[in-house]
Amino acid sequence: MSIAAKANALWKYANPRKFLATSERVLPFFWLTSASCLVAGLVWGFFFTPDDYKQGSTVKIIYLHVPAALMAINCWLMMLATSLVWLVRRHHVSALAARAAAPVGIVMTLIALATGAIWGQPMWGTWWAWDPRLTSFLILFLFYLGYVALWEAIEDPDTAADLTSVLCLVGSVFAILSRYAVNFWNQGLHQGASVMRAGAVTGTDTEEKVSNIYFYPLLLCIVGFVLLFIALVLYRTGTEIRARRIKALLTRERVNG
Amino acid sequence: MIPDLGKYADTVLSAYAASIVLLIALVLFSVIRGRKVRAEMEKLEQRMSRHG
Numbered sequence: 589m590s591i592a593a594k595a596n597a598l599w600k601y602a603n604p605r606k607f608l609a610t611s612e613r614v615l616p617f618f619w620l621t622s623a624s625c626l627v628a629g630l631v632w633g634f635f636f637t638p639d640d641y642k643q644g645s646t647v648k649i650i651y652l653h654v655p656a657a658l659m660a661i662n663c664w665l666m667m668l669a670t671s672l673v674w675l676v677r678r679h680h681v682s683a684l685a686a687r688a689a690a691p692v693g694i695v696m697t698l699i700a701l702a703t704g705a706i707w708g709q710p711m712w713g714t715w716w717a718w719d720p721r722l723t724s725f726l727i728l729f730l731f732y733l734g735y736v737a738l739w740e741a742i743e744d745p746d747t748a749a750d751l752t753s754v755l756c757l758v759g760s761v762f763a764i765l766s767r768y769a770v771n772f773w774n775q776g777l778h779q780g781a782s783v784m785r786a787g788a789v790t791g792t793d794t795e796e797k798v799s800n801i802y803f804y805p806l807l808l809c810i811v812g813f814v815l816l817f818i819a820l821v822l823y824r825t826g827t828e829i830r831a832r833r834i835k836a837l838l839t840r841e842r843v844n845g
Numbered sequence: 846m847i848p849d850l851g852k853y854a855d856t857v858l859s860a861y862a863a864s865i866v867l868l869i870a871l872v873l874f875s876v877i878r879g880r881k882v883r884a885e886m887e888k889l890e891q892r893m894s895r896h897g
Contacts, residue, residue: 645853646857702860703863710853820875827879827883830885
């Protein structure tokens, strides 16, 4: 099968029934693997890694802070992709998937902000600073809240999907800024990337990178967070599809008397 | 059981507690709402099929 044919085959999941049937089949795999990776990664990181020579035991916060921050940004990018699909192809499942992902993004952003503040206090001497990365992350959090509020505020689901998709496009600026703010402004308290940096992995740059002792359990936690995100979005999208069907059935019942 | 976290014990434990509580709350809330909506839909479909 060619790549174009494979890509076209994806559109069959725009059918709610097909989506529900497939997601119910794959969900146990995602729940189970995400829980296994998270438990293994967190236990490995918390119990079996040494303290850092500079940061002491606070280095253990990395196993929650980095995966949560990564998912906070990538969740918005996933919402951007599904919102674009809605705007271009008008597939309801894609709009509902974006809606279903938003609360997951809120929690990921909240974990990243909370663990960042808790970690920052002993390391920087402050819970919060108006640093480019921290500030863009806070704005991303506010965009998430605004996105959910807009869905709730508009009665007509198609209008709500249109407006929230536009909001998602605008908010993408802050999702990207959250990732690259340190590189753009080169100032503030937050360090630059020390985990997912191509030059650090290949050894072509000389900047400090996270040691392998911390990197492997961190990688396991990142995989766990990604799988948990997929499980939650699949499950929650199914819920949104059913909630939409309930509305449609109630409307039909009212019309038929 | 818990490793020696030194003077940062409160910092590390509070970061883990906050994150785990938030993650569990997210999963629980999603599953509870999912089950409620599914039951509601099945009830409605049964009612509508009975009434044609």
